[in-house]
Amino acid sequence: MDFEWSSEEEExxxxxxxxxxxxxxxxxxxxxxxxxxxxxxxxRRRFIRALAEAGYLGxxxxxxxxxxxxxxxxxxxxxxxxxxxxxxxxxxxxxIIGHTLIKNGSDKLKAEFLPKILGGEIEWAIGYSEPxxxxxxxSLKLRAVRDGDxxxxxGQKRFTTSAHFGDWYWLAARTHPELPKHQGITLFILPMSSxxxxxxxxxxxxxxxxxxxxxxxxWVSDEYVVxxxxxxxxxxxxxxxxxxxxxxxxGMLTRMFDVFLDYVRTEVRDxxxxxxxxxxxxxxxxxxxxxxxxxxxxxxxVDNMAHGLSATVPAAMNKLWWSDLYKRLTNxxxxxxxxxxxxxxxxxxxxxxxxxxxxxxSAVLPAIGAGANEIQLTIxxxxxxxxxxxx
Amino acid sequence: xxxxxxxxxxMLRDAVRDALTTHSSTEVxxxxxxxxxxxxxxxxxxxxxxxLTGLGVPEQFGGSGTSAIESAVVYEEFGRALCPSPHFVxxxxxxxxxxxxxxxxxxxxxxxxxxNGDAVLSAAWLEPGRGFGPDGVQMRARLDGxxxxxxxxxxxxxxxxAAQRLVTLVRTGxxxxxxxxxxxxxxxxxxxxxxxxxxxxxxxxxxxFDAVAVPVADRIGDADSGWDHWEAALETGWIMLxxxxxxxxxxxxxxxxxxxxxxxxxxxPIGSFQxxxxxxxxxxxEVEGARTLVHEAAWALSAxxxxxxxxxxxxxxxxxxxxxxxxxxxxVFGGIGFTDAIDMYLYFLRxxxxxxxxxxxxxxxxxxxxxxxxxxxxxGF
Numbered sequence: 001m002d003f004e005w006s007s008e009e010e011e012x013x014x015x016x017x018x019x020x021x022x023x024x025x026x027x028x029x030x031x032x033x034x035x036x037x038x039x040x041x042x043x044r045r046r047f048i049r050a051l052a053e054a055g056y057l058g059x060x061x062x063x064x065x066x067x068x069x070x071x072x073x074x075x076x077x078x079x080x081x082x083x084x085x086x087x088x089x090x091x092x093x094x095x096i097i098g099h100t101l102i103k104n105g106s107d108k109l110k111a112e113f114l115p116k117i118l119g120g121e122i123e124w125a126i127g128y129s130e131p132x133x134x135x136x137x138x139s140l141k142l143r144a145v146r147d148g149d150x151x152x153x154x155g156q157k158r159f160t161t162s163a164h165f166g167d168w169y170w171l172a173a174r175t176h177p178e179l180p181k182h183q184g185i186t187l188f189i190l191p192m193s194s195x196x197x198x199x200x201x202x203x204x205x206x207x208x209x210x211x212x213x214x215x216x217x218x219w220v221s222d223e224y225v226v227x228x229x230x231x232x233x234x235x236x237x238x239x240x241x242x243x244x245x246x247x248x249x250x251g252m253l254t255r256m257f258d259v260f261l262d263y264v265r266t267e268v269r270d271x272x273x274x275x276x277x278x279x280x281x282x283x284x285x286x287x288x289x290x291x292x293x294x295x296x297x298x299x300x301x302v303d304n305m306a307h308g309l310s311a312t313v314p315a316a317m318n319k320l321w322w323s324d325l326y327k328r329l330t331n332x333x334x335x336x337x338x339x340x341x342x343x344x345x346x347x348x349x350x351x352x353x354x355x356x357x358x359x360x361x362s363a364v365l366p367a368i369g370a371g372a373n374e375i376q377l378t379i380x381x382x383x384x385x386x387x388x389x390x391x
Numbered sequence: 392x393x394x395x396x397x398x399x400x401x402m403l404r405d406a407v408r409d410a411l412t413t414h415s416s417t418e419v420x421x422x423x424x425x426x427x428x429x430x431x432x433x434x435x436x437x438x439x440x441x442x443l444t445g446l447g448v449p450e451q452f453g454g455s456g457t458s459a460i461e462s463a464v465v466y467e468e469f470g471r472a473l474c475p476s477p478h479f480v481x482x483x484x485x486x487x488x489x490x491x492x493x494x495x496x497x498x499x500x501x502x503x504x505x506x507n508g509d510a511v512l513s514a515a516w517l518e519p520g521r522g523f524g525p526d527g528v529q530m531r532a533r534l535d536g537x538x539x540x541x542x543x544x545x546x547x548x549x550x551x552x553a554a555q556r557l558v559t560l561v562r563t564g565x566x567x568x569x570x571x572x573x574x575x576x577x578x579x580x581x582x583x584x585x586x587x588x589x590x591x592x593x594x595x596x597x598x599x600f601d602a603v604a605v606p607v608a609d610r611i612g613d614a615d616s617g618w619d620h621w622e623a624a625l626e627t628g629w630i631m632l633x634x635x636x637x638x639x640x641x642x643x644x645x646x647x648x649x650x651x652x653x654x655x656x657x658x659x660p661i662g663s664f665q666x667x668x669x670x671x672x673x674x675x676x677e678v679e680g681a682r683t684l685v686h687e688a689a690w691a692l693s694a695x696x697x698x699x700x701x702x703x704x705x706x707x708x709x710x711x712x713x714x715x716x717x718x719x720x721x722x723v724f725g726g727i728g729f730t731d732a733i734d735m736y737l738y739f740l741r742x743x744x745x746x747x748x749x750x751x752x753x754x755x756x757x758x759x760x761x762x763x764x765x766x767x768x769x770x771g772f
Contacts, residue, residue, distance in 0.1 A: 001400075001460055002393045003690050009392070073392060265764055278753075281760035288763045289704040296683035297676075303394040317676040378665065380672035385648050387671065388663040 003299070009073055016056060016081045023050040029086040040123060040165040044088050052120035057094050065102055065110065066118045072305045075246060076298070083251025092124045093117040095246055096239040097170055100187075104227030104235055109189065113168075125166030125192055127157040127213060128236065135372050137172075138181045138233050142215065144173040144188070150221040151175065151188070153196075156214050159369075163199045163211035166192045172232050185233045187226035194218050206361035240371065241312050247370055248322040250295050253329065256359060257291060260284075260333050263352055269338060283332045290325050297321050313384040316376040323366035323373060330360040394683060396464065404464050410437050411472035417734045423475045424592030428553050430476045438476060439508035447627070448486055452502035458693035459627065463634040463685055470638025470713075473741055475593065477511045477550040483631050485512035485558050487624040488572060492612035497574070501556070513554035515545035515575070515598050516621075523754040525618045528570045530600065532561035539573060539605040544597065547748075551577055551584045551596035559600075560621060563614045570618040572611040579603055591744040622699075625749065629702040630688045632749055633709035636742065637682045640709070640716035643738045644674050647716075647723040667723060674716045681709040700762040707755040710746035717742045 005013060027043030051057055059074040061067020068074070082089055098117050101110055116122050133140035142155030153173055163169075169190050176184035192199075196218035202210045227235055264284060267274040274280050297318040304311040333356045334341045343350035344357055367373045381387045396404070414434040423429055438444055446462045448454025455461070462483075469478070486505045489498055504510035521527035530543030541561055551557065556574045563571045577584060581603040584596040612620050648671055651662030661667045688705040692698045717739035721728045728735045746752065 001396060001686060001690050003687050005392055261764065275760075275764050278757070282753075282756045284763055285707070285756035285759035288759055289708050292687075292701070292704055293680040293684055293708060296687060297680050299392065300394060300679065300683055303392060306392070307395065314679070317679055320673075320676055321680060374665070374669065377669040377672040380675055381662075381668035384675050385668075385671055387648065387652060387668050388660050 005073070005077070009077060012059075012070075012074055013077045013081060016078050017085070019051075019054055019056065020081055020085045020087055023047055024085055024087050028088070040162070045120070045123075047088060048091070048120040051090065052118060057090055057120055058098060058118050061094075061098060061102065061114075061118075065114050073302050076302045079246040079249050080251050083249035084255065085251075086255060089246070089249070092126060092170070093122055096126075097124055100226065100235050100239045103238075104231075106223070106227075108223055109226065113189070122168055123162060123166045125160050125162040125169050125213075127160050127163075127169055127171040129159045130156060131158050135375050137236070138185065140172060140174060140185065142171075142173045143177070144175045144186060144220075147219060150219055151186075151225075153188070153190075153215045153218040153220060156212060158202075158212050159210050160199075160213045161208070161210045163192065163213050164201065164209065168192060169194075169197070169213075170226075172236060176230050179230065182233045183230055185236075186229040187232040187235055188220050189224045189226060190218065190220045194220075205364070206358065208362075241315060248298070248319055248366065250291070250298055250322075253291055253294060253322070253326060256329060256355075257287060259352055259355055260287075260329075263337075274336075277336075280336050283336050287325075287329055287332060290321075290328065294318075294322050294325055313380055316371075316379040316384075319366075319370065320373050320376040320380070326359075326363045326366055330356055330363045334360055394686065396460075400461060400464050403461060404468060407441065407443070407465050407468040408471065410441055411468055411474055413437070415472040415474040417473065417737060420473045420475060420737055421731075425588060425594075426592075427586055427594055429550055429594030430553070434474070435476060435508060438478060444478065444482055444508040445506040446482060447490070448482070448502055448506040449490065452490075452498060453506040454502070455506075459630060459689040460686070460693050462627075462631060463689035466631040466634035467638035467641070467682070467685075470635035470640075471642040473639065473737055477513065477553060479628070479631065479635075480513045480549045481505055481511045481554070483628050484514050484624055485556075487627050488558055488611055488620055491623060492572070492616070492620045494608075494611075496608075497611065510555050511550060511553050512556045512558060512574075513548060513550045515548045515551070515557040515559040517545065517547045519544060519546050523750050525567050525570055528560045528562050528618070530559075530561055532563055532571060532573060532605070534563075534607070537607045539607065539610075541573070541575070541600045541603045541605055544599050546587065546595075546597040547589075548584070548596045548598045550594055551598050552586075553594070557598065558611065559605075560617060563617075566615070568618045569615050570621070571614045572617040572620060573605045574609040574611065575600070575603060575605055589744060591741040593744075626698050626702040627692060628749055629706035629755075630685065630692060630698070632745060633681070633685045633688065633702075633705035636706075636709035636713035636745060637678065637685055639738055639742050639745070640674070640678045640681065640713040643713070643716040643720040643735065643742070644671065644678055646733075646735060646738075647671060647674075647720040651723050661723070670719045670722065674712075674719050677712040677715060681705075681712040685709055700759055700766075703750070703755045703758040703762075706750060707752055707759065710742070711752070713738075713742035714746050 027041055028047045056078060058067040059070045060072050063069040079089060094117060101113060128137055130140050130142060144151040144153045169192050171188045172185055173188060174184050175186040196216040198214040200212045202212060204210055264275050264280055300314045301311050301318050304314050337351045340349060340351055343354055345354035382389060414437040442455050443465055445454035446457060446465060450456035482505055489501055518527060518529055521529060532539040532541045554577055557577055559573050559575045561571050561573055563569045581601040583599040587595045587597055589595050651667050652660055654661050685705045688698055688701040691701055720735045721739055724733055724735055727733055
């Protein structure tokens with residue numbers, strides 16, 4: 001048993017941390033109310049390209065596809081160092097999309113996209129959810145019909161967060177309505193600028209933007225079908241399984257918690273230091289402990305993957321715990337801050353400049369996205385505990 | 392990074408589980424409830440035969456010389472079986488204190504006897520109306536030549552009548568940490584023990600000291616270093632009690648899951664209802680998190696890292712997990728679980744008593760908060 005990184009991993013961690021610090025110039029780190037936002041800025045794109053130049057993209061990809069062939073732990077270490085620095089993550093291309101293409105993509109798709117992903121040249125938008133397909137993703141309706149050497153797509157997607165700046169669309173559509181719902185779905189790649197695509201903005205409660213995307217007779221060639229037609233749902237589940245651990249970096253929670261700790265260390269309430277208040281101490285202790293548990297949960301995912309064991313259940317547990325803790329953290333902090341806790345950023349005398357007011361909003365989403373927590377609980381009950389399929 | 396148990400550790404776990412299935416069935420646990428001795432000679436012998444009384448004791452004193460990881464593995468099994476024994480207070484606490492601070496004579500005399508199970512030692516710590524901190528130790532030891540005179544009352548002293556010596560925390564001065572540890576013979580003149588009935592049915596005693604004479608040579612460590620040693624020994628203790636909690640929680644979850652899969656209502660197993668399954672899945676998540684946290688703490692201890700914060704976190708989280716697991720366990724078993732036909736109440740009561748003992752959540756939270764607010768990092772250590 002060993003809870004320390006190997007010397008190679010530790011060396012990589014230090015190098016990555018130094019490189020990230022060096023390239024986290026003005027505009028890359030998202031501070032305060034923007035800390036949880038998913039934004040596209042020239043500075044951010046520059047930062048990702050800088051990671052690419054130094055070979056930090058695709059460290060776990062096989063060497064034959066331009067990766068470094070390193071164990072999965074290197075991906076995890078990089079994700080944590082990025083999160084701890086408040087820098088953007090390497091993104092869907094390196095993660096879900098790249099791994100799926102490597103495993104299932106045609107030679108043409110690999111040759112066209114993998115180098116561009118490794119170069120940090122592509123922003124991807126992902127189109128899974130629809131108005132009537134959320135947790136029950138396999139019930140999606142967006143229809144793809146045979147048309148010449150390709151497919152004609154019609155329908156609507158929802159929650160495509162990067163649609164307004166993405167270059168390519170990674171899209172799931174129904175190609176075989178006659179088959180059982182899990183078997184009739186196909187993954188497509190198409191330019192976000194394809195004729196027939198309309199993007200419509202949806203505003204979110206945390207100030208974030210997401211989108212509805214309408215497809216009206218959009219044509220996609222057979223060459224841009226990912227893997228086999230009809231196997232799309234398998235590819236999607238497979239990728240979510242293995243990528244879930246990098247979607248929920250611990251560093252994001254510890255950065256928030258550190259803001260709260262600095263506040264508790266220095267703040268005085270009615271003449272008494274806040275840190276001497278037993279209720280504040282309880283909050284600090286519980287959150288610190290729960291964060292350490294979150295770290296253990298994420299390490300278990302990496303450890304299982306490193307030893308070739310299924311990570312499905314640990315990944316579900318990690319997602320569940322992390323997203324519940326995020327909500328608990330923001331809620332608990334607001335409850336001990338006292339008067340003015342409700343003030344937003346920019347309001348005079350807003351505690352911590354309204355940071356936790358903002359986070360309280362953002363924290364609603366992770367328990368819902370990437371497989372709602374009820375779905376995670378069902379995965380744990382079925383696959384972890386062997387209980388009958390719950391209804 | 393490798394979070395798995397080594398093969399020998401897995402073998403140790405399986406061997407202890409097998410032995411406890413025979414020697415510490417829940418039938419045995421039930422029989423020993425409220426018993427004044429509180430453990431059976433046969434099951435104690437079984438622990439000795441497996442060299443478990445030597446855990447954490449150096450080989451030169453006849454101990455097993457194994458690390459805290461092996462101890463944690465064993466303690467998880469003790470928790471699974473609810474094994475009634477004085478192992479914690481004798482081997483982990485008294486043994487740990489003697490290894491850390493005992494004189495050469497004390498070590499040579501007591502450690503081999505603790506390690507081979509011939510001697511059981513206990514600890515007299517808590518006092519009525521006082522807390523878990525150093526301030527809680529108010530019972531005075533007045534120096535009279537080369538003898539202390541000890542007068543006062545301790546309570547919640549485990550296995551007091553089975554013990555050959557009580558490691559007794561006494562106040563030697565007015566400074567907060569003017570606390571010493573002395574070895575007291577519970578059969579000495581002036582010592583009176585009265586059994587106290589407890590939530591878990593384990594044997595605890597009120598021990599009254601009436602001008603009890605204790606030679607200075609029976610003091611462990613210096614006159615003002617007792618609390619430091621106690622705190623340090625308790626760090627190891629917290630990790631072991633946390634491991635115990637993981638075992639207790641894991642077994643409660645296992646029983647509830649098996650029952651949920653077979654109990655039929657509304658024409659289907661109740662485990663197929665999300666309302667039931669999701670509660671169990673939540674507990675499973677907590678149990679796995681607690682186990683990894685306990686392993687981290689045990690690994691850190693074995694690697695000579697500072698573990699105070701991590702040990703407190705492990706005890707806080709794992710014992711809360713056992714509490715939650717057993718509460719959900721009762722909810723799943725429904726009415727039959729409220730009767731003594733089902734073992735769940737054994738787990739439920741012991742989980743709660745363990746959570747409150749040897750440092751309750753409130754005390755552990757202050758330890759963790761002070762450490763986190765003083766230290767820079769928010770992590771475990």
